[in-house]
Amino acid sequence: MYTYKHPRPSVAIDLVLFGIIDHKLVILTGRRAEPPYKGRASLPGAYVYEDESAEETCTRKIKSIGLKPSYLEQLVTLTDPYRDPRGRVIAIAYYGLIPIPQEIPTGDTKIDQMSWITPEEVQKQSWAFDHKKILDIAIKRLRAKIQYSAVSPHFFPEEFTVPELAAVYCAILGRSIDVPNFRRDLLRQNLLVEVGTKHVRGPRARTYNWNWKNKEKFFLSLG
Amino acid sequence: MYTYKHPRPSVAIDLVLFGIIDHKLVILTGRRAEPPYKGRASLPGAYVYEDESAEETCTRKIKSIGLKPSYLEQLVTLTDPYRDPRGRVIAIAYYGLIPIPQEIPTGDTKIDQMSWITPEEVQKQSWAFDHKKILDIAIKRLRAKIQYSAVSPHFFPEEFTVPELAAVYCAILGRSIDVPNFRRDLLRQNLLVEVGTKHVRGPRARTYNWNWKNKEKFFLSLG
DNA sequence: TCAAAAGTGTTCGGGTTACACCCATGG
């Protein structure tokens, strides 16, 4: 038992994990198996342990779900004293990107029926706690972020072609983009390093990696 | 006394309060009067009380300093278990904007020598805890924010002229901007409502308020 | 031989930038 002079909230993390399946942006969600909010859709979460930063809690949780931790960024901290009916819990929300080829995870103590759902489905669901708010922030942030930072390598760890990269951007934005202009934009800013070629159909496509040196002054207009 | 099964960190807020003095952007800072980090520069902070959201803690603290709470936005949450040598404290950092004509505050229990310093002076100081990190994030965020949101009314509560507004922008950005283009940009987007005129030197200048209806689709290029 | 996919070229229009210029006022 631990005793303090003043009451202290417990601290937890909530995760918005993005992936790409069938050229669509998807988010990992579950359904609460226990009250409160039993039966509602919810985000994976975990309590922050002693001697563990919130980031470490996130990576631990992601690993326990059975996914490989990828890019992770803090979103927002929710501090409403009454956001959890069981008692005060401060939630630090993060979003993470999960590389594409990973199996659909199973098994979480408090959440079952884990599944990947699209942003449109997010709007239709009925969410536990303030998770809907977190999701709205996360989707907005991700879409803004891809304009000025090289997010996609986290979805796409290997070398990629410009059309493949464009497909990832389309998936995140939920709309089509002009590939020729996209290519020019990337090349003009020296954001890519040519590494080889590959081909599936049509002419051989050049493959690239990100030029991490120029990652700072990154900006794409994206149609 | 309060007892829990698991250890819990205490939760505090740290504040980066911006003002404008002599056409320069300034930040309210103090110097720690007690260990740890005695004598180092530091940001005002406070513990989050029971039944109080972190935002409420911020406004309470700002009021106790003797300033009027203005615009407030969450920045980042710091969770390193060892960021405070006294024990685990999670800090939720916020930045706030303080309207210009306010007296320099005095009196904080743990901080004395409160003063407004410029971003350049921030770089020179030796800071307590991870406050330098918080400041860097805050300054960067503010400078980005003024491009796409009407930040300045929080510095400038009364009606203002375009050149006055431009001066605030210059102060925040730390560089000059082209006033004619700045004016056109604002008017073209219907961001201003004309309310009158005033004059100090030269021809009478028109005074405006923000047109809050159009606040959403706000974007200034700022030369 | 044709369809699909990679990549190039080119045009058009609008927005940003820079700067010249005019006007009103107070000293």
Next chain:
DNA sequence: CCATGGGTGTAACCCGAACACTTTTGA
């Protein structure tokens, strides 16, 4: 009457958006 500062005009240039077109391969 001139310096100061508010406000307008305008031309050059760049850049994004759209889309036609060429090239390369597999079926």
